[in-house]
Amino acid sequence: MAVVLAAAGTAACTLGGAAAGGYVGNRATNGSAVGTVGGAVAGGVIGHELSK
Template sequence: MTWKLAGALLVGASVALAGCTAAGAVAGGVAGHELTDGSAAGTIGGAVVGGVIGHELGD
């Protein structure tokens, strides 16, 4: 779990620097999936938050 979470956070940080909405949604979905142990709501919520962050950083 620790390595998966670290990997997800690394991907999230990389995507945040790129500022891409789709990639932010993917990274957020992966992070949400890992943080909530595979919960569908956590995955979708993470994707939404990641997409919003990616969109705002891209502006």
């Protein structure tokens, strides 16, 4: 049970970071798809690392 809860918490941080990064990337590049995806990837990595 604790492993499932820990995995869910990690996933939430990763997804939250990806969502925030995608939004920032989109705004910073004036709606560029590449900027949005790049921001989402960077945000996901940061969220994952912070959840460790």
